[in-house]
Amino acid sequence: MSRKQALIRGTAVLTVTSLSTRFMGFFYRMFLSHTFGEENVGLYQLVFPVYALGISLSCAGMELALSRCVAREAAAGRMQKARELLKTSLIFTFFISCMISLFIRQNADTIALTFLRDSRCSSLLFLLSYTFPFASIHSCICGYSLGLKQTKIPAVSQLLEQAFRILSVIFICMYCSGQGQNISIAFAVAGLTFGEIAASFYSLHSIRQSWKQISEKSRSVFLPPAAFRRHLQRLLEHALPLTASRVFLNILQSVEAVSIPVCLQYYGMPAAQSLQTYGVLTGMALPCILFPSAVTNAVSSMLLPTVAGLQEMKDRQQLRSLILKITCSCILLGCFCCGVLLILGKWIGIFLFKSPLAGNFILTLAWICPFLYTNTVLLSMINGLGKTTCSFLFNLFSLCIRITGVFLFIPAAGISGYLNGLLISQIFLFLCCILRLSVYAGKY
Incomplete structure (x- = not known):
């Protein structure tokens, strides 16, 4: 299979998987709302910043770094080193995730009271802590598979994770209801762990099956200390900037969640209306804008x-052609979505959400589509070239603009100030990525 065919096929598989899990998640949220009520679902959502931060610290950056390093080794025909990189990442991320799990378990009460502002989250955090070791295994094996351009394990494990998460919660709720026992939102948090357990066991089994034809030495988990240190240093050179970028993003999202309603009150909006405005923006308008990102995330x-791989093979012409074609395709996709949302935005807000305000937000956010969708693939190409520090700095400056939009623009202009800051941040990120890739392609 040619490189182009592999890229198209892999993208199609991951896109279908992403869309499937999003539809499953949509109905799952409806089930949670009907079964546990809005307040308990709010508690469930409250622990997700801790979950996202734990994943970012333990394995998110390592997954991308592993994917890049494995791709380079595979392109050079050094599969033994690719397998050693996977073993190194598994050992390291499993250790880090266990430390994070232990920290959360020992400090669940403090985190719940100090950061989440609700003592009821303590038991949920305790259950959530068991998720991270399994998530680290799942993440590393997916990164290794994507580095080899193999999408079966990432796609099937993603579907399994979502299916086991949903089905385990439904079955537990049905059993407890039949026994006359109380139903707790803690079941939904336990579902996260069940999903990651299923995904990690499937991933390990699949890797074991794929390695049956190689020597016993290559299959061994043991690595010489010198090789472990050498591979870990290489992985961390790429993983640390990516991890820092993810952590900053999660921190920003937490800051936004707390600060936007408060800053809207500084603008003069009543507290109840500020929460309603924020809910319409994040729960109705933004999901519509982000839905096509299933395609760009897969790409x-x-x-x-x-x-x-192209960088390792020093295929200059192919690399420049790929950058140009992918960038233009994503810009066209963004422009098409922008046009559709400008035409149908008002109708979507009223028909789907019964909210004219959501329609207004969709119209405003439509202009962000060409930049938002393209930035995802531009940053991926920059990371693929090994320029992870650049992607970190670009993300950092873009996040600073968003924070400025929250604390300076909202008190002066209301929610439109934040939306303008969001648009400016995406344009800035787009220009930085385009400039960096242009300079690199010119020199390369």
Whole structure:
């Protein structure tokens, strides 16, 4: 199969998987709302910043770094080193995730009271802590598979994770209801762990099956200390900037969640109305804008190892052509979505959400589509080229603009100030990525 065919096929598989899990998640949220009530679902959502931060610290950056390094080794025909990189990442991320789990378990009460402002989250955090070791295994094996441009394990494990998460919660609720026992939102948090357990066991089994034809030495988990240190240093050179970027993003999202309603009150909006405005923006308008990102996220997952492989092979013409074609395609996709949302935005807000305000937000946010969708793949290409520090700095400056939009623009202009800050941040990120890739392609 040619490189182009592999990229298209992999993107199609991951896109279908992403859309499927999003539809499953949509109905799952409806089930949670009907079964547990809005207040308990709010508690469930409250622990997700801790979950996202734990994943970012333990394995998110390592997954992307592993994908790039494996792609380069595979392109050079060094599969033994690719397998050693996977073993190194599994050992390291499993250790880090266990430390994070232990920290959360020992400090669940403090985190719940100090950061989440609700003592009821303590038991949920305790259950959530068991998720991270399994998530680290799942993440590393997916990164290794994507580095080899193999999408079966990432796609099937993603579907299994979502299916086991949903079905385990439904079955537990049905059993407790039949026994006359109380139903707790803690079941939904336990579902996260069940989902990651299923995904990690499937991933380990699949890797074991794929390695049956190689020597016993290659299958061994043991690595010489010198090789472990050498591979870990290489992985961390790429993983640390990516991890820092993810952590900053999660911190920003937490800051936004707390600060936007408060800053709207500084603008003069009543507290209840400020919460309603924020809910319409994040729960109705933004999901509509982000829905097509299932395509660009799939493209970015396949692009990183593809770009790394072309760089290793020093295929200059192919690399420049790929950057140009993918960038233009994403811009066209963004422009098309922008046009559709400008035409149908008002109708979507009223028909789907019964909210004219959501329609207004969709119209405003439509202009962000060409930049938002393209930035995802541009950053993936930059990471694929090994310029993870650049992507970190670009993300950092873009996040600073968003924070400025929250604390300076909202008190002066209301929610439109934040939306303008969001648009400016995406344009800034787009220009930085385009400039960096242009300079690199010119020199390369």
